[in-house]
Amino acid sequence: MTATVTRPTGTATDVAAPHEPAPAPHDPHPSHHDEMTHAEILRAMTGLMAALFTALISSTIVSTALPTIIGALHGTQRQYTWVITASLLATTVTTPIWGKLADLFSKKVLVQASIVVFVVGSIAAGLSESVPFLIACRVVQGIGMGGLTALAQAIMGAIVAPRQRGRYSGYLGAVMAVSTVSGPLLGGVIVDHLGWRWTFYVCVPLAVIALFVLQAQLHLPTVKRAVSIDYWGAVLITVTASLPLLWVTFAGTDFDWVSGQSALYLGATLLGAVLFVLVENRAAEPLVPLHVLRNRTAALVILASVAVGISLFGAATFLGQYFQLALGKTPTTAGLLTIPLMAGSMISSIGAGQIITRTGRWKIFLVLGGLLMAGGLFALGTVDHATPVWHTQVYMGLMGLGMGALTQNLVLAVQNTVDVRDIGASSASVAFFRSLGGAIGVSALGAVLATRVQDNVVTGLSALGPQAAAAAQQGGGTGTLDLADMPAPVRAIVRAAYGDATGRIFLIAAIVAVVAFVAVLFIKEVPLRTTVSQEASSPAAVEQAVAGAAGGTAPAVAQAAIPPEAPEVDEPALSPREAEALAVSEERRTGRPSARRDTPVVIEYDARTAGSSPARRDAVAAGRHRYPRRRD
Known part of the structure; x- marks a missing residue:
């Protein structure tokens, strides 16, 4: 299985794609390949x-x-x-x-x-x-x-x-x-x-x-x-949450809603909230x-x-x-x-x-x-x-x-x-x-x-x-x-x-x-990520995946996007439909307008051999969509 990377000279470089991704050592958090x-x-x-x-x-x-x-x-x-x-x-x-x-x-x-x-x-x-x-x-x-x-x-x-x-x-x-x-x-x-x-x-x-x-x-x-x-945060959040509940329980029966006791409960609640914010800033x-x-x-x-x-x-x-x-x-x-x-x-x-x-x-x-x-x-x-x-x-x-x-x-x-x-x-x-x-x-x-x-x-x-x-x-x-x-x-x-x-x-x-x-x-709708980790779907993660594929340390991916500012990569010839699909996929992933409508650059997998390979499945798990295949 090979991944074809288009270079400025127009030549193609074949990179071996391993069947198993190499996880980072001592990673305390599950990454995309562990999903x-x-x-x-x-x-x-x-x-x-x-x-x-x-x-x-x-x-x-x-x-x-x-x-x-x-x-x-x-x-x-x-x-x-x-x-x-x-x-x-x-x-x-x-x-x-x-x-x-x-x-x-x-x-x-x-x-x-x-x-x-x-x-x-x-x-x-x-x-x-x-x-x-x-x-x-x-x-x-x-x-x-x-x-x-x-x-x-x-x-x-x-x-x-x-x-x-x-x-x-x-x-x-x-x-x-x-x-x-x-x-x-x-x-x-x-x-x-x-x-x-x-x-x-x-x-x-x-x-x-x-x-x-x-x-x-x-x-x-x-x-x-x-x-x-x-520990201090735990104590303060307990007290701050309890005081208003005690107030609404006893107010109107043991004392009036508008009274000195009510002011004491509310004042203590406000003080607890302020102290909690201060403690959390230092914790x-x-x-x-x-x-x-x-x-x-x-x-x-x-x-x-x-x-x-x-x-x-x-x-x-x-x-x-x-x-x-x-x-x-x-x-x-x-x-x-x-x-x-x-x-x-x-x-x-x-x-x-x-x-x-x-x-x-x-x-x-x-x-x-x-x-x-x-x-x-x-x-x-x-x-x-x-x-x-x-x-x-x-x-x-x-x-x-x-x-x-x-x-x-x-x-x-x-x-x-x-x-x-x-x-x-x-x-x-x-x-x-x-x-x-x-x-x-x-x-x-x-x-x-x-x-x-x-x-x-x-x-x-x-x-x-x-x-x-x-x-x-x-x-x-x-x-x-x-x-x-x-x-x-x-x-x-x-x-x-x-x-x-x-x-x-x-x-x-x-x-x-x-x-x-x-x-x-007033909540702004942000496109849902396609990965568990926020970094895995970011442009930096995509660039890192591309670099790994070029160095033989990561699996080949199905048309994984390269950031448009990379100067050493040339534009391959894409059909309008392929370019549009690539741009739409990136916009859904990042929530920002895609610059690839002007400079659509891709890495391709071999469509005849990589259709259901572990490499492609790893690419999908990493948050890179199954983009449309290029027609030969």
Whole structure:
């Protein structure tokens, strides 16, 4: 097999192309010639998807079971909120830590460790005899969930090129969407038939299966380099993320929203954020690389991720309770009524991923996703206790379509702008801010919901007499409302109060979703890379590959482009169609106008012998497209 290089004299030089590329010694990061095949990726993704599904579904599976859990453990309204918020908060503050560790240590070992942590937390939660112990177990679960959330994205970014990542991102997005919205359904079935403790036990077998599948199918190179963990950054990011969640939990109950205590919480949050930025600027291995956040695409993606987190977790948490408390449905029926949200998310996530892989266009799905999500939430903002169920389901379907198109493609957008060395931290940063948005959403929307329900109940019961109004005030303070034991007139007032208040929180979430829509409008669409490594698709990498082919150290490539400024290379005769194809391919790869429309220079492979050779396959893996062959 030979590669023909056109020189200034017009003579051809034959260069032997070895069958195996020569990797750089001691390369700590997998290069393009180490990329996994489609079958290998699917096998590894099976374990990742199983682990991610298990972790994410545990965030929402308790939402349907929570009234039963709090009643059985004699909990209060404040504890009710923190059973969900505790796991979200732990996930939020540990996600960037796991992501940074993924850039320093073996991703395979880390993802297995996170599964073990999650399993331990799940078993302990199922054995809980008090709400405080349950909250502590949910924190342990959240730590494991943070690892799975960050490492699933980081591992995919390390084994799949951005251009092909849309396909696999669609699969992960579908898992995230299905697990998030199917949690209430599964939780309702389990509570009705097995009891609330099994909402925690059911996650354990699937997590163990995922552990063994990953051990057998996931093969990644071990990263060995100097380790410098940003401990101060970890402490500051934990405190800074926790303070606003504590504020929205206690404000309005223990103290006023506008008060000295509120100012203290917000001031401490601002101070923590400033100190965190200062520490990260000085850290040798920062927890959140600020150069990634300075990237315009990354900044806009993070802003959109916060808004998506508020909307996504808020919907999954409060829709099931709306169906139970406002409409009087059973836990199982309430879970079944969330199917339109689940179906819409799954369809749009998988469909968008497949289309992106074929076309390379991804921004349109961010824009459409933001529009559909905001529109669906505005529609849900109109619901009350008398809204027909099918109306609510249509609105949920619209919201699901938007969420599915947004969630994974936001990660894809930011991963396409950073190199493989920063994929772990950048992916974790996006996941961190999405989880932070979810934690804030559950806490803030839950506080608004509780306040509105209490006010509506007091107003409604005032018509029944002073004693009923006093009883309602006391019930709102404890946060416990046992509808089954209430007289029919009182029960009707409470259901109406809850249904009317739920529409208000979706209206607030819709306003936040508009922020996500505006953010994605300003994201610049950059052509997706065709390699895992950013350098492999750069003009410098192409020039290096050409030099290697001339020196006999790299395989011949199918019409690999030489930079136009190389003075020693002459122009071969190309047909207009070949020149145009070459220019278009380069423009898609680099995102810049091609100068080759004026000076198209190529290296050719022997079309009669190199059609399916290892050399050509290596060239394609390196990010150099299969350009049209020259006609003899």
